[in-house]
Amino acid sequence: MSFELFSNLVGAFFTLCIFSFLYKDNPFYQAAEQMLVGISLGYGLVFTFERVFMPYVYQPIIIKHQFVLIIPAILGILYLFRFTRNLAWLSRYPIAFNMMMVGMGVPMGMHASILVQMRQAMVPVETVNLFLILLGTVAVLLYFFFSKAHSGVYGKFVNVGKWYMMIGFGASFGLTVMARISLLIGRIQFLVNDVFGLLK
Amino acid sequence: MKKTIPLLIVILGGLIFVAWAFSPHYIIQEVFYNQFYLPWVYASSGFAMLLGVISLSMMHSNKIKRKGPKWQYSWFFFASFIVTTLAGFIGGTQKGGLLMWMFENMQMPMSATMFSLLAFYMASAAYKAFRARSPEATVLLVAAIVVMLAQVPLGVKISKHLPTISQWILDVPNLASKRGIALGVGLGSVATSLKILLGIERSYLGGGD
Numbered sequence: 001m002s003f004e005l006f007s008n009l010v011g012a013f014f015t016l017c018i019f020s021f022l023y024k025d026n027p028f029y030q031a032a033e034q035m036l037v038g039i040s041l042g043y044g045l046v047f048t049f050e051r052v053f054m055p056y057v058y059q060p061i062i063i064k065h066q067f068v069l070i071i072p073a074i075l076g077i078l079y080l081f082r083f084t085r086n087l088a089w090l091s092r093y094p095i096a097f098n099m100m101m102v103g104m105g106v107p108m109g110m111h112a113s114i115l116v117q118m119r120q121a122m123v124p125v126e127t128v129n130l131f132l133i134l135l136g137t138v139a140v141l142l143y144f145f146f147s148k149a150h151s152g153v154y155g156k157f158v159n160v161g162k163w164y165m166m167i168g169f170g171a172s173f174g175l176t177v178m179a180r181i182s183l184l185i186g187r188i189q190f191l192v193n194d195v196f197g198l199l200k
Numbered sequence: 201m202k203k204t205i206p207l208l209i210v211i212l213g214g215l216i217f218v219a220w221a222f223s224p225h226y227i228i229q230e231v232f233y234n235q236f237y238l239p240w241v242y243a244s245s246g247f248a249m250l251l252g253v254i255s256l257s258m259m260h261s262n263k264i265k266r267k268g269p270k271w272q273y274s275w276f277f278f279a280s281f282i283v284t285t286l287a288g289f290i291g292g293t294q295k296g297g298l299l300m301w302m303f304e305n306m307q308m309p310m311s312a313t314m315f316s317l318l319a320f321y322m323a324s325a326a327y328k329a330f331r332a333r334s335p336e337a338t339v340l341l342v343a344a345i346v347v348m349l350a351q352v353p354l355g356v357k358i359s360k361h362l363p364t365i366s367q368w369i370l371d372v373p374n375l376a377s378k379r380g381i382a383l384g385v386g387l388g389s390v391a392t393s394l395k396i397l398l399g400i401e402r403s404y405l406g407g408g409d
Binding site for chain 1 (some may be wrong): 201202203205206207209210211213214215216217220221222225231237239240241242243244245246247248249250251252253254255256258270272273274276277278279280281282283285287288289293301302303304305306307308309310311312313314315316317318319320321322326336337339340341343344345346347348350351352360368369370371372373374375377378379380381383384385386387389390393394396397403406
């Protein structure tokens with residue numbers, strides 16, 4: 001048995017373990033599910049060590065003697081006090097240090113999510129499609145404006161926003177299903193071509 | 201001390217970051233951000249991973265100790281976690297090593313299959329949810345079917361206009377609804393950021409004193 005075939009058989013075994021859930025919950029699925037979590041966590045830990053701890057903590061402090069970085073390293077260790085009963089409050093310090101970036105979120109969020117979207121929405125209405133986009137954007141925004149009762153002519157206009165959203169959600173759903181289907185096709189192709197193809 | 205100082209760090213640091221977004225000055229862009237904040241955040245953030253590892257390990261070890269529901273499977277978690285970690289630390293992360301072999305032949309097939317399983321569950325959930333009970337649900341169903349059919353050869357065989365209609369749905373009504381929602385989300389996130397910056401929202405600090 002070649003190493004490639006052995007590797008593919010291992011992949012096929014775990015693929016079938018997960019697929020077995022389609023029949024019903026069973027020990028193979030449960031074991032594979034826990035192994036997926038364990039392997040992902042181990043992988044994450046190893047890469048965090050290699051890509052974050054080594055270049056940003058170990059090398060600067062030990063090799064380059066940037067001893068000031070001992071302070072943020074200690075700050076990071078404070079995260080672990082979350083597990084103690086009396087000193088859990090110490091873990092608020094690294095969280096607070098990371099949360100400072102929320103200040104960046106106000107102007108940047110205003111720019112990226114509001115101003116850019118508004119600029120794109122406020123183009124000259126030269127075609128029917130551009131008019132429909134403007135109408136839909138305004139109607140959807142008004143649908144979420146709850147300070148005025150959705151009744152009368154205003155209510156009917158706001159209802160247009162609901163229809164737009166239903167089409168949008170339908171389109172998103174269709175795209176998501178197709179993405180999952182393509183993954184499913186990928187797994188079946190793996191089983192048929194890469195495993196059973198090599199076994200023949 | 202326990203809550204006030206972290207709160208002050210967030211408020212004062214947050215105000216500096218507001219200035220960072222507006223000012224191109226060397227002190228704030230280079231000295232504060234590039235030389236101080238980024239190295240400090242990178243140096244401290246690695247330890248957050250340990251928090252996750254310890255938390256998950258404690259959850260599983262408690263399950264085994266108490267013999268909770270399906271406790272036997274927690275051993276699979278520990279076994280795979282320890283083997284993967286040792287494979288990475290001893291064998292290295294290069295292609296061809298045990299860690300990458302486990303990633304390519306165990307982790308990737310399992311996670312791809314897990315996501316592909318959702319195709320079945322989404323289909324059954326969609327059947328339950330979308331049975332055209334109201335005009336709105338019918339519109340949602342029709343939009344979903346058009347978008348799905350337009351992506352497969354069968355759709356083009358049914359009608360050669362289907363891809364054009366699907367693209368129109370994505371480019372016009374879908375864009376309008378997503379833009380409206382994005383504006384709402386943007387306003388909401390800016391409002392939440394402001395609440396944190398002004399010390400009104402404090403739930404991220406956790407409970408207790």
